[in-house]
Structure formats: structure tokens, C-alpha cells
Amino acid sequence: MRVLLVGSGGREHALATALARSPLLETLYAAPGNPGMAESAHCVDIRADDIDALVQFAREQNIDLIVPGPEAPLVAGLTDACAQANIACAGPSQAASALEGSKAFTKEVADAAGIPTARWQRFDHDKDAALRYIREQGAPIVIKADGLAGGKGVIVAQTVEEAEHAVHQLGLPLVIEECLVGREVSLFAFCADDDAVLIGAARDHKRVGDGDTGPNTGGMGAICPPADFDRDAQEKALDLTVRPMLAEMKRRGTPFRGVIFAGLMLTEEGPKLIEYNVRFGDPEAQALLIRLESDLLPILKNLADGTLSQEAITFSEKPSIALVLAAKGYPDAPKKGGIIEGTERLETLPGVQLFHAGTALKDGKLIASGGRVLTVCATGKTPAQARARAYEAAATIQWDDKMLRSDIGAV
Secondary structure, three states, X not given: OEEEEEEOOHHHHHHHHHHHOOOOOOEEEEEEOOOOHHHOOEEOOOOOOOHHHHHHHHHHOOOOEEEEOOOHHHHOOHHXXXXXXXXXXXXXXXXXXXXXXXXXXXXXXXXXXXXXXXXXXXXXXXXXXXXXXXXXXXXXXXXXXXXXXXXXOEEEEOOHHHHHHHHXXXXXXXXXXXXXXXXXEEEEEEEEEOEEEEEEEEEEOOEEEOOOEEEEOOOOEEEEOOOOOOHHHHHXXXXXXXXXXXXXXXXXXXOEEEEEEEEEEEEOOEEEEEEEEOOOOOOHHHHHHOOEOOOHHHHHHHHHOOOXXXXXXXXXXXXXXXXXXXXXXXOOOOOOOOEOEXXXXXXXXXXXXXXXXXXEXXXXXXXXXXXXXXXXXXXXOOHHHHHHHHHHHHXXXXXXXXXXOOOOOOO
């Protein structure tokens, strides 16, 4: 098969690495890709959100399958445009992608499907009403931008004053909801219409600083699987939070086909839905996919055709960790342009893989070009061994503005 992978981050590099292993693959393209992905894919200079150019390229190159990585092209209607051009695309329609494109839509679907979630209110036009609601509810309280925000549109306010500032910072429309207490997990499944097959679960570390301090980010690291959320618990959570959503989406005439990512809070009352994403997470995908033993390509082609793979999807039993190396100043103003050295040393380390995210080549040198720059991943016989391997590998990579958490997998 001839495949076009859309995106340029660590998630897409992990997808490219998994797809490149398939005996069914003839040629892999990545738009726009990154220097790491260039080792297994032909990178083409097309933005991930340039729907028309992606479809035109797919036509010209006789692409058999488009694999979308990030959420933006899905919310913009990539799958719909592919359907009109008779090109298979392994992602949900624009209407179904509203599960990620609108926080309020997700809450409406959850309420209609009887899925446990936080109490909430939506505010579209009246900022004063939002501020009054915050004062009535008190803190802690969660403020969410009702739209795509690259993982940075959620503020967990510990005081009323902080919540009020968040309203002014994020602007309208907003969803304001109760602050759930517990531990977060990310649940992933392949979905087609009203059924789902479990992929697995990971735990993301979203805050920028050690001890889960500082602002939320797109993710600073992930572990897989979470020790407190075993396979049986994952299957039960799938029945509780994913399959009812699929039934409700089908009832609405907008069936979901693709990868669903259910962000859950494990509360004393059981799992509760925080949000849906309509694609693999980043950096959870890196931690998940290095454990994948099945051939990913036919699974994604079946999804694009609206069916689930009938063969068992197998993963290694070895635990894994994904450790994000970011640039100082992330998430607000990451420093770019630093020359990165030492990546070649990782090739000799057992159980370690490196995925590029915000990197570029300048005068033949690898440089940092984004906020999250690299993801160091490792597997091991135990979580402790995987963690030790990842941090050992991360220490060999250097650039002036490197920043990472020291406690991924330890909190």
C-alpha cells in the first residue's frame, strides 16, 4: 500500500516507525514530517491542515490510505474531503471530530449517553455570567476553552481569583466544570460505528514541572500501562465511557470511526470522563506503539473502511515510558534554534527509541524548532528498568535549552 501520514510530531514519528514495519507497505509519505521521520518516510512540504493540498497530493501519488496524526485536520474535515475524492482515510468525519473540537459537544453527548462526567456549564457570550458561576461554585474549579487548544486550553484553578483570570485569559466560549479528584489515565480504542476494540491505556504527565506543578502542556511524558488500571479495568471503562458514546453518535447520524482517546479520572466513585480526543495522544502514542507487536497498517485500513480488525491486536508485556525533552520556556515561549547533539548515541542503548517532534535541519545540523522537541522512549522488564533506561538516554542528548521533568513515572 501507498500511505500518506499527516503530521510532524513525536506521535507521527512513532506511527511512521510502526507503519514502516508492515510487509504491506510499498511507500510511505509524511506531510510535512520531520528529520526523524525522513528515515522511514518521504517527507513532503504540505502543512497538516492544508486539506486541499493533502487530497491533491494523494490523488497524484495514487495513495491507498491517509493516516491523520493530529486533531486539527480531522476537525477541519480531512476525512470528508478524502471521502469525496474516494481516498481511504483512517480517521473520523468532521461531524464526529466535534468530540474533540468542542468541549461542550462532548459533555452533551456524555450526558445523553449516561456517561459519568463532571458537572458543567457552558458560556458562549456572557463573561459576567461565567464569573458569577465561578463565585457561586467556588474553587478548585476547571476552566476549558471550548475549542482546539493544543492541549493547553485547560486551567485547573485552585482559587476563585485564578479561575476569574482564566476566564479573561482563555476568552469565550468556555466550559466550566467541577474539579474531579483522583488519578488521570488515558484510554485508547479502535472504533467503528457502534463497537470498539481496546488498544490499551497510558498515564500522561501534563504539567510542565516536577511534582505536577506549573501550567498544563501537551504532555511531558507518559507511562504504559498504569499500575492502577489493569486490562480488566480498561475493558470495564470501555463499556462505561466509550461504547455508550459510540451508540449515541450513531443515533445522531454521525457514527465515529477511528481512534478514540478517552481521558478519564479514576475517582472514588469510579472512572469519570474528562474529555475525548479523536486520535492517538502525544506522548501516549509513543509509549503505546513501541509495545505494539501487531501489524498496524491493516488495522488502520480496516478502520478507514468502517470495520474493526478481526485478528487479535497484541502488545508486548514489557512496560514502557515516554520522556519528553522540551525547550526552555515551553509551553508559553519555547526557545528555538539550539543545536542538538548526542542523538546518535541512543542507537546503542537497549530497549530505547527516539522520536522527533520539534526538530529541523539547518546547515546540516539538527536544531530545536518547537516546544516539545524530542521524545525518548524505553521498555524494560520492569517499570523501574524502563524509566532508568529512558533517563540514561535523555542524559546523552544535549542542547543549550533542553528541559525535562525528572519525575516521569515516579509520581
